[in-house]
Amino acid sequence: MKIEDKLALLNYKTDKSYAHITVKPEICETCPDHFCTFACPAKCYTLIDSKLNFKYEDCVECGTCIVACAHGSVTWTNVKGAHGVKYKYG
């Protein structure tokens, strides 16, 4: 089963007006490892034409990326107003 299909099983209440994680493109541009693309279990970080692409909509709020990024690019805040992922089992 592909990760995209697994993520599609999840319920999200997406906050369209607030991204709880942001990255600094100027740092990612010169990043030597892009470890975030391997570490993030929700595949929010991908390389497209060797450029880092980040989308917060699939985020499961685990906090892996803020630890994974050793270059200070990731800013991580908790989602607000009960937005984000909603597990039925957990």
Add this chain to the structure above:
Amino acid sequence: MAEFDVIVVGGGPAGASAAIMMAKNGINVLLVEKADPPGSKNVSGGVLWGHDLDDVIPDWEKSAPLERYVKAKAVGFLTNDSLVNLEFRSRLFDQKKSGYTVLRARLDQFLVKKAKDAGATVVTGVTVDKVAFENGKVKGIEQDGDIITSDGVLLAEGANPRVAIDSGLRPPLSDRDVAIGVKQVIKLPEKTINERFNLREKEGFAGEYVLGYLPDTVEAGGFLYTNKDTISVGVVVSMKHLRENNATYSFNIIDEFVNHPAIAPLLEGGTVDEYSAHLVQEGGLKSIPKLFGNGYLIAGDAAGFSFSNGMVLQGMNYAIASGKAAAQTFTEAYKRKDYSESVLESYRSKLMDSYVLRDMYNFSGIDEVTWSKLVHKTMPKLMENVMSSLFLENGKPKEHIIKLILKGIKSSDEKPSRLVSDGVKMLRRM
């Protein structure tokens, strides 16, 4: 006067247990949980070793949403082809039920409801930004620029403790503190689960595995727990080793586990009903921050309280026990009308008297064993070698087991002297 005596940040096992006990003691408690409903952002393996709930919710074994009780516990080593397994299946588990499989979206909702019943004020869907301080002591919590005032704050916000970090009360997490937990809940009929795992009604299986066949430096453990009509299956991946490798996707490692020839038949025909991920506190003593200050305490995963020695993997019981110790400490502060650091520092001695900090000290350095090449690469292969020499008939005269072990040691890519010294170190620390 403050609006509340104590504000609890986080409605998991630590925060809810603390809120229940403080509310029972007449303290005016506010419990703030960012998820709505509570538990819907929480993930655990998860086996609850719930002994500590006895005096929080006396009838918890009857009233809580428990899936199955652990009747069989297994620890296994997986290689590409094999599983070498040690299983403890015992009637002793019937007489003294110790562990229960749980699903956190259900359990935490129950715990928070109990906090409400006990008299705590509960708000859900509200995110705390920071702990508010005035003149060096806690004034309350900050939320979207507003301050809700209290004399004490308990930070029980879980494995990714943003409030504690953003308030400068603990350092940011690093590779040595956490591992990446990835889990799937797989739907299977109750009857099928009973048959496959040799279980009767309400009996459960809990297995933990070393994935000794992952590429290069990557190290991960696997878990498989039976629920009533689902199976929780997942992996815990070392952040440090995944970084060293920098070529393996964390979300693919769970497939390596569920597709293993010894695991796949157990899950066959099941449908994946949920995918989830969560940080796992793994650092032990080194990762524990300062636990108290003028008006605040830190409990549960936010304080790094979880335990893993390769055989035992626990967190919720540490959360509950530390939540209880925090509730007792704040109750003393409430009675003395003094929430200063000199009063709250008794939290530490309470944790030292319980197994929470005692285990952390007794097993300090255990993470160097649980996340080691010896456990994740050398031992699985060695065991497979010994077992295959023992059990694969080849028409040759039999050899003594000790000789097979020595042969296995010789054929491993580690130096024999290194293997022995690491092995002794491992046994000591376990």
